[in-house]
Structure formats: structure tokens, C-alpha cells
Amino acid sequence: MTRCGAPTKAGGRCRKSAMAGTSRCERHQGAWSAYEVAQRKKREARKKKPKRDGRG
Numbered sequence: 001m002t003r004c005g006a007p008t009k010a011g012g013r014c015r016k017s018a019m020a021g022t023s024r025c026e027r028h029q030g031a032w033s034a035y036e037v038a039q040r041k042k043r044e045a046r047k048k049k050p051k052r053d054g055r056g
């Protein structure tokens with residue numbers, strides 16, 4: 001069984017077993033789990049990084 005391995009607030013890794021068909025445990029799986037939302041925000045923050053394409 002795969003381990004979840006999601007980063008925890010404590011700075012460690014989740015040691016729960018991942019659920020079947022996912023790479024995350026019951027707590028960290030799902031598009032709208034606190035973990036996924038945090039990850040998404042991070043990704044979006046990166047996207048918004050200003051680009052210098054001549055427009056300003």
C-alpha cells in the first residue's frame with residue numbers, strides 16, 4: 001500500500017496509507033480537501049508571477 005506522504009502542518013509527512021485508486025489518504029484526497037486547496041493556491045500564485053513580455 002502506498003503511503004499518503006502529503007506534507008503536514010507540523011512540517012512532516014502524512015504517514016497514513018493512501019486510499020485505493022488515489023495517492024492520498026482519506027484526509028488528503030479530494031479536489032477540495034484543505035491540502036488540495038492549498039496546493040492549488042500555490043500553483044495559481046506561481047501563474048500570476050509577472051512576466052515581462054513588453055506590455056508593461
Ligand SMILES: [Zn+2]
Pocket residue numbers: 004005006014015016024025026027028
Ligand atoms: Zn494523508
